[in-house]
Amino acid sequence: MSCEYSPMARLLWLKGCAMKKILVATHGRLASGVKSVAEVLLHEDSAITVVDCYVDESDPNEQIAAFIDGVRPEDDALIVTDLLGGSVCNMVTAMQPEKHGIVHVTGFNIALILECLITGEAFTPEYIDSVIAQASTSMRRVVLRAGGATDTDDDFFG
Template sequence: MRRILLASHGHFASGLKSSIDILAGESSGVTAIDAYVDNSDYTAAIREFIDSCTPNDEAVIFTDILGGSVFQKVALEQPEHHGVMHVTGMNLAVVMECLLTPEKLTKESVDEICAAAASQLRRVQVLNEEATDNSGEGFFS
């Protein structure tokens, strides 16, 4: 089974899950942890996710910020020792691709998915005035 945990500061994780549910349909394989929205300790939820994964699962934990406190809590649980991959810097593109790819999730395939998602991150600049006439014509030319 493919299992994904989204863990973030604030409501980013549940917001991302909401977007996934809209775009890909209700996904029971995706769990969200919104850290620091109340005084509860979310470490147990991370541990529970890791412990519930079996060797046959394709499991990935996504965190929001490299080196951030949520990242650190996940890293301290050493998910890789349980066959669970940890990816940080999550965005909708990388999570959707990991969720929907028909390919088996391996370290190599997840690295490729991360590289492809990172290549989509860029500053957008409209290069011609035709695109600003609100007609939609010329925007993608």
Template sequence: MKKILIATHGYLADGFKSSISLLTGGEDAIETICAYVDESDYTERIQAFVDSIGPDDDGVIFTDIYGGSVCQKVALIAPGHPNVFHISGCNLGLIIEVLFAPGRITKDSLQATIETARATMQLVDTEETESASEGTDDDFFD
């Protein structure tokens, strides 16, 4: 079974889950931690997630900022658990790709998915797209 934890500063994790629900309906496999929105310590929730990953499960923890405090807490808890992977610097497309990837999750499959996610991040030249679309019904991405 695939299990996903999204842990971020503020409410970004809940925003990711909300968007995934809207776009795919696949939010049932997702837990979230919205860190620093109150005085609670989220360390126990990370530990409980890691402990819930059995030998037939794949667990992926997404954090928002590489080297940030949430990333650091996960990095202290997740090591030593062979079916738990930690990806930092996530985006919505990456989470969706991992959520719906077929088969078991491996380090290699995650690395390939991360490379794909990196390739989809593009600076959209608004001047170029504006002039190209004037008076046409062409697809924006053609």
């Protein structure tokens, strides 16, 4: 589990300001991969805490509970898990994070995580629902057309 914060995040915490906190808890090392992607694309990953479940003898219940206990009422907090109905999702659900003002999302993609990291919006259920709707539109089957062009709505590099 990682709990390192950038100097700015530490300063905000010391001043008692709201902090953005995202826990990514997954089977295997997917959570660490998500944190790595955030660092590569945004050069910022301090808001992300990871729990890579079932890769060693550590107890993910303790790590997740520690995250929940560390969220203050003024913080914006989100927990994302990898698979609806999976053991990690069920573990988080049993801890009832919503009673602590924490939104729980399962079945995420990278677009959802990145949007939550860069937004200035509070992590309200309504806002997170809109991010889920937006992020789910970024998943598509890519089809090559004649000449090697892809059949997508826009040309990212062009």
